[in-house]
Amino acid sequence: MTDRIKESLFSALGDLDGLTVLDLYAGSGSLGLEALSRGAKKAMFVEKERDAIVKLEENIKATEFGRKSNVEWSDVQHFLSRGADKRVDLIFLDPPYTNQVAAVRTDLEALVLGGFLADEGRIVVHRPQKESQLKPLGLKLKWEREYGQARILVFCHED
Numbered sequence: 384m385t386d387r388i389k390e391s392l393f394s395a396l397g398d399l400d401g402l403t404v405l406d407l408y409a410g411s412g413s414l415g416l417e418a419l420s421r422g423a424k425k426a427m428f429v430e431k432e433r434d435a436i437v438k439l440e441e442n443i444k445a446t447e448f449g450r451k452s453n454v455e456w457s458d459v460q461h462f463l464s465r466g467a468d469k470r471v472d473l474i475f476l477d478p479p480y481t482n483q484v485a486a487v488r489t490d491l492e493a494l495v496l497g498g499f500l501a502d503e504g505r506i507v508v509h510r511p512q513k514e515s516q517l518k519p520l521g522l523k524l525k526w527e528r529e530y531g532q533a534r535i536l537v538f539c540h541e542d
Contacts, residue, residue, distance in 0.1 A: 384477060384509055388530045389417060392507065395526070395537075399423045402472035405499065407459050407490070412439040412452075414475040414507075419448045423473070427453045429462050463493035470501040477509040484514055491519035491538065500540065508536040 384392075393399075400422035406415030409428035419426050426448070430436055436456055443452045455462060459478070476490055487510065494500055505525065508517065512534045516524075522538040529535075 384414070384533070385530070388509075388533055388535065389413065391528070391530065392535055393417060393421060395528070396473070396505070396507070399473065403469070403501075405429070405471045405474045407462075407474065407476050408478045409439055409454075409475075410435050410477070412442050414477060415452070416442055416446050416448060418473060418475075419451050420446065423451075425451050425453070427455060427471075429455045429457055429459055431456065431458045459490060460493070463490065463497055463499070466497040467499040470504065471499060472501050472504045474500060474504065474506040475509075476506060480511050484510075484517060488517055488519050491517065491522060495519070495521035495540075502540065504539065506538040508538065510534050510536065 399418050402423045404415050404418045404423045404426040406426060406428045409415060409430040412428050415426035415428050428439055430439060439454060443449055474494060478487060512529050512532050521541060523541045525537045525539045527534060527536040
């Protein structure tokens with residue numbers, strides 16, 4: 384996600400003070416760390432690639448968010464299959480563009496069925512602009528925006 388998209392996204396998300404965050408397919412952790420820098424109280428990062436984990440841990444150390452961060456070295460599907468220990472307020476789902484829309488829909492539905500999303504929580508999804516719209520079970524699209532070749536979608540619980 385480019386810096387321009389990230390800045391626009393976080394401006395649209397508004398106040399993050401006190402929120403708990405789950406950053407799936409975390410990579411370097413830029414989304415979760417940005418949320419922490421904007422007042423989120425805790426972030427869990429889920430990543431399976433060793434090189435990404437090393438970079439993520441370096442970034443956590445550099446930003447001094449170690450006490451607010453938890454890194455889970457795991458495949459996202461395996462992590463989601465265990466169900467939630469605690470519900471979270473903000474979830475970032477930024478899988479590689481090579482992940483097909485069906486896999487992303489499955490991740491979203493696992494978040495709902497596994498009880499990860501708090502009642503007033505939001506899920507932010509980053510996908511290619513050309514991809515067909517997601518319609519995950521149990522979620523409604525709150526808003527979406529396009530940025531060149533990228534699309535950001537924000538989902539919340541259905542009423």
